[in-house]
Amino acid sequence: MPVVLGTGSRGVYPACPEPLKVPGIDLESGLKTELAIHLYREGLLTEANACRLAGIPRLAFAALLGQRKIPIHGHPADLDKDLQTYQEWKQEQDGRE
Numbered sequence: 001m002p003v004v005l006g007t008g009s010r011g012v013y014p015a016c017p018e019p020l021k022v023p024g025i026d027l028e029s030g031l032k033t034e035l036a037i038h039l040y041r042e043g044l045l046t047e048a049n050a051c052r053l054a055g056i057p058r059l060a061f062a063a064l065l066g067q068r069k070i071p072i073h074g075h076p077a078d079l080d081k082d083l084q085t086y087q088e089w090k091q092e093q094d095g096r097e
Helices: 027-041 047-054 058-067 076-096
Strands: 005-008 011-014
Touching: 027 047, 027 058, 047 058
Parallel strands: none
Antiparallel strands: 005 011
């Protein structure tokens, strides 16, 4: 099989003739997560759409953003609503104790 060459910002490189497999890593989901983070950081995806692309829950996505020190985009009204939801949840939890 001939080697197919591709070009990129880092020069010429051989194309992978077969899917790349890395032991212990789900490459497809990892790449989707990285793409979702990048597109979100650039403002090209909303948080909800980035979560859908990555296939992970919102809190897990927010944790990844926090680990990378990427600010969460939002409107102050969204923060107020989230805070109210948290306070209601907290009261329910306190009432169960």
